[in-house]
Amino acid sequence: MGTIKKGILGGFSGKVGTVVGSSWKGISYMRSLPMKVRNPRTLRQLDQRSKFAIALGYLKPMNGLLQIGWKLYASKQSTINAAMSYTIANAITGVYPDYSIDPGKVLISRGSLTPTVNFIATPIKGAINFEWDDNSNLNTSKETDKALLAVVNPAKSEAIFDTAGATRAEASQSLSMPAGWAGDTVEAYLGFISEDGMEVSNSVYAGSIVVA
Numbered sequence: 001m002g003t004i005k006k007g008i009l010g011g012f013s014g015k016v017g018t019v020v021g022s023s024w025k026g027i028s029y030m031r032s033l034p035m036k037v038r039n040p041r042t043l044r045q046l047d048q049r050s051k052f053a054i055a056l057g058y059l060k061p062m063n064g065l066l067q068i069g070w071k072l073y074a075s076k077q078s079t080i081n082a083a084m085s086y087t088i089a090n091a092i093t094g095v096y097p098d099y100s101i102d103p104g105k106v107l108i109s110r111g112s113l114t115p116t117v118n119f120i121a122t123p124i125k126g127a128i129n130f131e132w133d134d135n136s137n138l139n140t141s142k143e144t145d146k147a148l149l150a151v152v153n154p155a156k157s158e159a160i161f162d163t164a165g166a167t168r169a170e171a172s173q174s175l176s177m178p179a180g181w182a183g184d185t186v187e188a189y190l191g192f193i194s195e196d197g198m199e200v201s202n203s204v205y206a207g208s209i210v211v212a
Contacts, residue, residue, distance in 0.1 A: 047096045055087040058101045061159035062108060062150055068163045069109025069148050069191055072200055086110070101154065104205045108150045108161075109191030111200030114141035116168070121151075121188035121206035127174045128209060130190055134171045140199065141192070143169035148191040148203065151175055153184055168192055181211045 059066060063080055070079040077085075091105035118133040128151050136143040147165030152158075158178075166173035177186075191203035 043096070050097055050099055051088045051092050052084070054092060054099050054101060055084050057157055058106065058152065058154060059083050059087060061157055062152065062161055065108055065148060065150055065159075065161040065163055068193060068197075069107075069200060069203065072111050083107070083110075103152070103154075103187040103208070106187075106189070106205070107191075108189045108203040109148050109193070109200050110202055112140065113145065113192055113194060113199040113201035114139040115201040116190055116192060116204055119190050119204045119206050121190075121209055123209050123212040124174070125212050126179070127176045128186070128188055128211070129172065129174045130188070130206075131172045132168075132190060134169050136169050141168060141201075142194065143167060144195040145192040145201075146195065147173060148189075148193055148200075149173060149175055150189045150203075151177065151209075152187045152189070153181055154187065155184060156181070163193075177211050184211050185209070186211055 059080060066083045067079045070083045073079075073082040073086075087101070087106055091102050092099050093102045094100050114135065116132040117135050120131050122129045122131070130147070130149055134143075135141055136145075145168040147168070148161070148163060149165050150159055150161040158181075160175050160177065162173070162175060185208050188206040188209055189203045190206065192201040193199070
């Protein structure tokens with residue numbers, strides 16, 4: 001209970017409702033009580049935090065690539081946040097707390113540029129070889145479009161990528177893999193960006209690959 005020291009217009013000490021009165025060096029002051037969160041760890045909050053952590057763990061190693069591949073969707077948010085929002089909504093499977101990423105539903109790039117077709121990724125000694133059909137001049141695609149390539153190692157939370165790879169017309173490229181990845185299962189993706197950097201395609205997923 002608060003105590004009034006100098007009448008109704010004076011200072012007071014103690015708590016009155018949501019206000020605390022006190023004094024410091026003869027100066028009276030009041031402060032409001034901090035708001036209490038009844039349950040800061042609700043199931044819904046834990047659910048969202050779990051999804052966020054899983055999506056971030058998968059995407060963060062590719063942040064440099066996402067800055068290119070997701071730049072058209074970064075209005076009023078960062079590129080990684082745009083990719084995170086999409087991944088949480090579309091690429092997380094399971095039931096809390098047993099969530100996982102569905103790599104086939106992840107996009108390393110997103111846009112209206114015509115994507116590639118017949119994309120395959122094959123392990124060779126110390127590298128992953130990317131091959132695709134040259135579909136230049138189909139719809140918005142052009143021979144000069146540059147490949148956006150990524151290989152994700154979920155177990156190690158690492159990624160190897162190229163933001164200015166081979167042209168669409170060249171139809172192939174290899175990415176060297178770290179020696180420590182030998183025997184690891186990785187996920188391979190391919191997207192395209194126009195030569196002027198103004199258009200980006202949705203990426204295509206090649207599937208899981210064991211590094212040679």
